[in-house]
Ligand SMILES: NC(=O)C1=CN([C@@H]2O[C@H](COP(=O)(O)OP(=O)(O)OC[C@H]3O[C@@H](n4cnc5c(N)ncnc54)[C@H](O)[C@@H]3O)[C@@H](O)[C@H]2O)[C@@H](O)CC1
Ligand SMILES: Nc1ncnc2c1ncn2[C@@H]1O[C@H](COP(=O)(O)OP(=O)(O)O)[C@@H](O)[C@H]1O
């Protein structure tokens with residue numbers, strides 16, 4: 153690959169039917185709504201009608217044979233969208249049951265207008281007392297971005313009942329019970345087959361439990377003017393390999409191995425040699441020109457037998473590192489480093505270096521023991537390492553991953569990659585953080601993080617800065633994981649991700665036999 157510095161714009165509007173890249177917090181989407189209404193004169197009821205129409209169109213497209221619809225509405229504007237959907241469905245001759253949670257007298261504003269329009273069209277409102285025995289599709293219009301406390305009582309019962317029945321569920325704007333900013337489940341949440349989101353994509357759809365609850369995500373900006381978005385800087389940006397691959401052009405015909413950088417991978421205490429071996433091979437497959445592994449003498453002699461392209465050096469103490477560091481462009485440290493004297497000595501010796509670094513695994517655990525801030529490093533903690541780095545527990549990290557990655561970056565500097573489903577990348581605290589929406593649970597397997605370390609190190613060695621290497625590396629790794637998962641998620645091993653790196657990095661279409 154030939155890496156180029158490239159500014160990739162964040163588009164708030166969808167291009168064709170692809171999802172936009174800009175993500176927002178609930179409060180920001182409310183600002184966008186308000187701006188469209190106040191400054192561009194689009195009445196709120198018009199937005200609600202458009203939202204209902206879009207959701208209904210997607211419902212018909214996805215389930216053209218549906219005849220019996222059950223719509224669950226709450227008392228806010230999310231419920232307002234639900235009345236519109238119910239009215240449109242009834243007008244087309246579908247049998248619609250509308251079940252109300254909360255007191256319909258509490259419905260006000262645009263939602264009340266939609267409620268009345270539903271009644272005027274002959275629709276009835278039944279208080280929710282349980283789901284009908286059968287429906288072809290259920291619409292979840294209970295709670296949207298106005299969710300403000302854990303879901304309890306009858307509301308929680310209704311959501312659990314949705315979970316138990318077998319018909320597909322379309323969630324309006326966001327699955328009810330999912331927190332729009334963190335993707336946290338607020339007690340219980342609707343597990344949707346399709347989620348249709350409006351105006352701005354909520355970041356919680358892609359973070360935390362979001363990917364488990366949203367099903368397929370569809371989006372409509374409800375035709376509000378593009379200028380509305382100029383006033384609101386996205387809180388996050390969704391990244392994927394399709395977009396990040398634009399950084400990589402054709403390799404110059406005159407290239408030599410020095411063109412693509414020299415990565416030094418440090419780690420592999422006795423018994424942990426596999427981790428450096430995986431990181432090293434992944435780096436070669438992600439296009440690094442040269443890769444040297446600095447590892448324990450216990451296994452250095454045979455480490456490269458299965459991959460002779462790797463250079464392997466035995467390091468007894470940190471003094472042995474000096475000549476290797478002198479030849480390296482980038483250092484990746486941590487895979488299999490251990491926390492014994494050997495690993496500590498190596499970690500301490502690289503701390504003062506003026507070289508780009510990728511810091512992973514046990515190096516992160518050692519960093520947690522004596523915290524310090526760096527500027528030119530990429531830290532790649534999984535939630536367990538993140539918890540140690542912040543002196544908290546994993547549950548606290550997972551509850552609010554955006555806050556965790558923000559705190560990590562604040563305390564440790566550089567670029568922080570918080571791994572897991574919906575990996576987050578945070579560099580400059582004033583700019584949107586990134587969320588990778590590729591990847592799959594097949595990648596939850598030993599050594600998969602070591603592969604990522606090698607990939608990010610390789611991209612840095614090829615000239616990308618820390619943030620670009622982290623974003624492109626996470627996406628390349630995830631896309632390779634997705635390609636490897638064509639053969640099934642269960643039983644996927646880290647080596648399968650490595651094998652997929654090369655075709656994905658070169659954008660070679662998948663062969664029939666891959667799938
Ligand atoms: N102009 C607009 O503002 C638009 C809004 N739209 C819809 O409006 C939604 C936001 O509407 P709202 O701000 O009214 O909020 P919601 O409809 O999400 O809910 C707010 C209501 O639910 C109650 N509530 C909050 N948490 C609860 C809980 N755990 N259990 C029970 N009740 C709870 C609140 O007290 C409030 O009465 C969006 O998600 C979207 O669906 C769309 O119609 C597009 C246009
Ligand atoms: N459910 C998932 N969806 C997407 N990516 C995942 C999922 N589970 C794990 N991954 C990715 O796999 C890698 C696992 O890394 P890590 O936990 O460090 O594993 P190890 O320590 O075994 O190498 C991370 O990049 C992570 O983001």
Ligand SMILES: [K+]
Pocket residue numbers: 230292293294295296323324325326327328
């Ligand atoms: K909803």
